[in-house]
Amino acid sequence: MRDAVVTPEGDRIRWVELPGREPARVYVHGLGATSPAYFAATACHRSLIGHRSLLVDLMGHGLSDRPTHFDYTLESHADALAVALDEAGVAGAEVIAHSMGGSVAIVMAARHPRLVSRLVLADANLDPITPAPGAPGSGGIAAHSEQEFLRGGWEQVRDRAGAHWWATMRLAGREALYRSAVHLTRGTTPTMRELLMRLPVPRTFLFPEADGPFRGAEELRLSGVTVVPVAGCGHNMMLDNPDAFARVTAAALGS
Template sequence: MHAAPVTADGAHIRWVEIHGAAAPARVYLHGLGASSGPYFTAAATHPALAGHRSLLVDLLGFGISDRPTAFGYTLQEHADALAAALTAAGVQGADVIAHSMGGAVAIVLATRHPDLVGRLVLVDANLDPVVPTRHLPGSSGIATYSEEEFLAGGWEEVGIRVGPHWWSTMRLAGREALHRSAVQLARGGTPIMREQLLALEIPRTYLHPAGDTQPAGAAELTAAGVSVVPVPDSGHNVMLDNPEAFAELTARALARGRAADSAGGDIGRDIGRAVPCGLTRP
């Protein structure tokens, strides 16, 4: 386990690091209420992705990282704290693979700290604000509570709605961190994450479950050079539902990104056209 102080009062972000000699480093970021180790270890060690120095980072307030109650947990604050940790780790120009809320943080990181991010793979990431709705899990449901209501018992109601798998990592989160992060994610960044993503000039891929409809604004994303790639036999937790396809398509996206860097062209539009044979949900 590795750690770095990221706030003025010494709160630490921690991560699990997998050794690899290939460059650049790869940074994996979890979603709301999750932890990068449980969600990404299989992908980071998959033959398609192994060999790079890989940092499975828990954002401040989640997993094995500290849970400071004085921290605001805005997307900008998450991104700046993450930037401090990556700088301490000697990371620059990383491949960032980021799920859900982690994808929103990764977009803000690339916008505010462009030297730290070389290529971006977003995994069913939040791009737009959402309307808080009490019966839904995730940021939409959590954001319907005031912080006082959430701390007084709302977190237990959320635990029932999200089910045992998600709750196994969500229960580790600081409750202030969980609520504030959800509220900020539901509101969206400034400008919103979609606008920031469209403005980035690095290779970008957006993976989404193939069974869902095309992500909102997919044509606009594609026109801006973002490769929108469906992953078969998967739901929101793409890397857990179909780890083989996730690893193969992520590796292909990053390889296209490196080729685009070398050639000065776009990332390529055929990443998701042919999914390797035999990739099925376990």
């Protein structure tokens, strides 16, 4: 485990690092997750092993600090991650990012282009989401006020999430989880989809094949984004079908 101070108050982002050749590969988890748990099998897969790999936990999640003064916008997440990568001596990384982590990676690539040479996005959030009580994921969390969530709304989220997701979600700070969800549903201006289409680096977007045609896929393809279905999985494709996920990721990276 390694770490870097990323805020003026001394808060630290932490990551698990595997040695290997450059360019480095940076793995970024989704909301309420943690990269070592979600990406260990991917980073060590026979088709991907051998590169320096950083399995990073975003601010407020997993091994990283959980400050309550941090606002947890997508921009703040991206800037904090950029500071950590600078401290780690990373530049021109191949970034593999899931769900909210994909949104953060897009924003980081737009704001800190020297850090990213290639993006592989696993079912990343590209558009704003309308919060709704009882909805899964960020939409259900953001339907609460922060006070409601901290006072007990998190228990409803825990029960809907189930034991598997809650195993990592419980490691996140509650303010971090709530604010991250709220800002993920709000998205960015321009939207993450628009930012992605403007990026000059090679980009691949992976989605579960069972979800059917991906909305806006043709528009993404016309902007140079490769859109690839992944068989035998749901949203957590690296856990549901790790071999298929690793193979399509390796293909996207040219490995």
